Amino acid sequence: MTNDTPFEIFLATAPGLEPVLCDEVRHKGFNSPKPVPGGVVVKGRWPDVWRANLWVRGAGRVLARIASFRVVHLAQLDTLAHRVAWGSVLRRDVPFRVEASCAASRIWHSGAAAQRIATAIRDTLGAPETPDAAVTVMARIDHDVCTISVDTSGEALHRRGYKEAVNAAPLRETMASLFLRQCGFDGSEPVVDPMCGSGTFVIEAAEIAARLNPGRARHFAFEQLATFDEVAWQQMRAVKNRRTPEFRFHGSDRDAGAVAMSIANAERAGVTDLTSFRQATISELTPPDGPPGLVILNPPYGSRLGESQALTPLYRALGQTLKARFAGWRVGLLATENRLAHATALPFLPAGPPVPHGGLRVVLYRTGILP
Template sequence: MSDDPFDIFVVATPGLEAPLAAELRALGWEPETQPGGLTIRGTWRDVWRANLMLRGATRILARIGSFRALHLAQLDKRARKFPWAQVLRPDLPVRVEATCRASRIYHAGAARQRIERALREELGAEITSDAAMVVKVRIEDDLVTISLDTTGESLHKRGHKEAVAKAPMRETMAAMFLREMGYDGSQPVLDPMCGSGTFVIEAAEMAAGMAPGRSRRFAFEQLASFERAEWDGMRKAVKPQLPAPRFFGSDRDAGAVRMSIANAERAGVAGCIRFEQCQIGDLERPDCPPGIVVVNPPYGARIGNKGPLYGLHAAMGEMFRDRFRGWRIGIVTSDAGLAKATGLAWQAPGPIVAHGGLKIRLWQTGPL
């Protein structure tokens, strides 16, 4: 395995680049923000560690090389000379995705075919449309950049969450919203509409120092550059410690509570989270120091008529003011009117974040 550094592109959820950059810096990298994510320099070990440890990234792309090509014949020639065998195995199928922008080679389909032919004839790899290994080719300003998707399934799929609620919050987004609220693992966290438990499970894992990718497999395990013993050592070097039980999830739906408990058990954090079935109006302040309340309430796009939601948000705001003095409140919503209906003293809302076709934002208060 080569120790020569290369560019590693960390794909971000649009709108959550800043907390992901902070997470990368906390893990020792120096990220550079670019459209769609952040770039770091590193080796294959950094690729493995990024997949294993990053909570806010969507996927990790290894930029394995680039060359200039002004026409298809030149692309064909240079693709055939590319050192594919250093990273790809000939015995495993490959899928190629290509994009062209502001280049003399403008036909992405034709470009893809040239790369596929080089892989088939020079490496001996089979090309299939459903291959787990994806080669991404971007041609921009006549520069051909070749990347490998080292992740496989999106990183929000931690590998231990089987049950999900309607309109679930992705784990990657939940972790970054917690980070935006200043969560560092030491504060109590409560979600009074916990759904499948994502916010409190992420918070408990962060406090425990768990590796988010500990329970799953990755595409990079199929690369020629992969070293199993070193990877196993990297995973075993992460030594989590369960925190005190200071995480609280509740939901009016008994099925959601059962789902959350099952997900927390699979994640290994059930011992430090208390889940209960509870209407939000009956919520009691936990017996612990003030911390963070974070909630992803219904915001109309999911359930149709918004009228009752204004009353729900007003009652929720009143309950927080009455019972949660000293706590900080965070609400994720697509509707500024619903946030304002709480009557809480909001700070400037966070950036717009794309979530399932909706544009949502985090609204947060200072300590009540």
């Protein structure tokens, strides 16, 4: 496999968000994106892999699919894995590890499958296998078809490289960017988050508006592959499209510690000049000066029945404040319970599918423009 050979690239996301990620990938200019369970598939070359890691906000990781074959027993897997051209992708001097999963296949032992593939790599390439290697080879055996991929991202892509401070059960940046997109946000309007936590929605919105690449401040596993071209990569990273929006992005929270976290994270992300954070309760919430835009928030859910009931007054107060003061704005609200969301009495549009988050399933509730 060379930089000129097209292959399948898989961009992973949370189940339920595949169409939203596909829309982003299409708008970023990737070739014929197709939503599939758990992500989006495109056809491309190695520079497209680098670009996907650097540019795409909603992908959790980017996998390069390097081989696929039918296999029904471990001896056959051993033979076919030895035929993969590992040296065209992996480096002899870079450690690797193998992860495998099996579903509806005659090979059902994922550990044994991973062991066979690791042995093939060691035999044919001589690269060292270590449990904490930065380069991960991933094998999925599904209905007797083995697909072998290389994780080109390394650390998950929601780790942008700036967020050192987080609160409990933080929303991942990748998911936040897709929820913003679902609400119709494209960077051309202000955003307000009245329960900002560690500032994720506000910082993502500011970066989108400023056209800052999400991967600009971190390294990737593909930099350790045989296909990597340092000169071409540095040229790609050097392209700057930053613009200065005409408005700011606002976060508030009743907790002073959350506000301090948000300010620190915005500074590390380089968007201090585009963001504003303050300590305030929902009853103190007012729209900023300037045009209307989007109010988006990830409020407390209440995982137990008693907690959920105790949160009803908070949701009711939120709805009353938004209806009274935010005419002309749209609202996006994450909730785990339909009852809590509708306690706001906001005019929600039909809800999308539930999305797994922190062991729960959250739904994005959206409104049109509030009267």
